[in-house]
Amino acid sequence: MGVLDGLRDLLGRSVADLVGSHEDPDALLAQALTEMERELTAARLQADAATREATHARELHELRREEARVLGQRADEAEADGLPEEAARQRTARDKALHHAGVLEAEAGRSETTAAQVREAVGALERLAAEATARQREVRERLAELRRARADRPRPQVGERPPPPSPPGERTREAVERDFDHLEARSAVEDRLAELKKRAGK
Numbered sequence: 001m002g003v004l005d006g007l008r009d010l011l012g013r014s015v016a017d018l019v020g021s022h023e024d025p026d027a028l029l030a031q032a033l034t035e036m037e038r039e040l041t042a043a044r045l046q047a048d049a050a051t052r053e054a055t056h057a058r059e060l061h062e063l064r065r066e067e068a069r070v071l072g073q074r075a076d077e078a079e080a081d082g083l084p085e086e087a088a089r090q091r092t093a094r095d096k097a098l099h100h101a102g103v104l105e106a107e108a109g110r111s112e113t114t115a116a117q118v119r120e121a122v123g124a125l126e127r128l129a130a131e132a133t134a135r136q137r138e139v140r141e142r143l144a145e146l147r148r149a150r151a152d153r154p155r156p157q158v159g160e161r162p163p164p165p166s167p168p169g170e171r172t173r174e175a176v177e178r179d180f181d182h183l184e185a186r187s188a189v190e191d192r193l194a195e196l197k198k199r200a201g202k
Contacts (some may be wrong), residue, residue: 026143029136036129043125047118054111061108064101068094 075090 025139026136029132029139033129033132033136036125036132040122040125040129043118043122047115047122050111050115050118054108054115057104057108057111061101061104064097064104068097068101071097 071090071094075087075094078084078087078090
């Protein structure tokens, strides 16, 4: 599954579904966002390159058009001076410059279309990354709520019988909360490692 497909799959799941899964939702979203940033970096570079190419093609087109204008003016002057052969030579050069200008104009149009499409793709990726960041915030807030609820829960009294086991395939709230504690601890450790790696890389 590609980066975009994997991220869309995560975003298509509800916060409750993400939090209640056996997987670490915070870590999954963090990994997806990291890969998304790589995709965004590459896409932005591609958009910049396409924009530069389009600008260069447009500039060459304008230069060829100006060259054709000058050659046409020289042909008229040569004709006025009684130099038909020179006038014909200048007009031939003018026609070649106009043809080249037309080719460059078509190339510039294609490059501009490509640049616009790449910029649109970058915008879509940025919106997807923003949505994933918001979902990650929601997941972290939900985990914090469950952690507070666990802390406020009364401790069982001595001799109190434990709750009956859950039916097969069904998880109890206590089991889910234990998983949350484990996930939270893992997330804290991974955040600390990421911070240390970032500092070591500076």
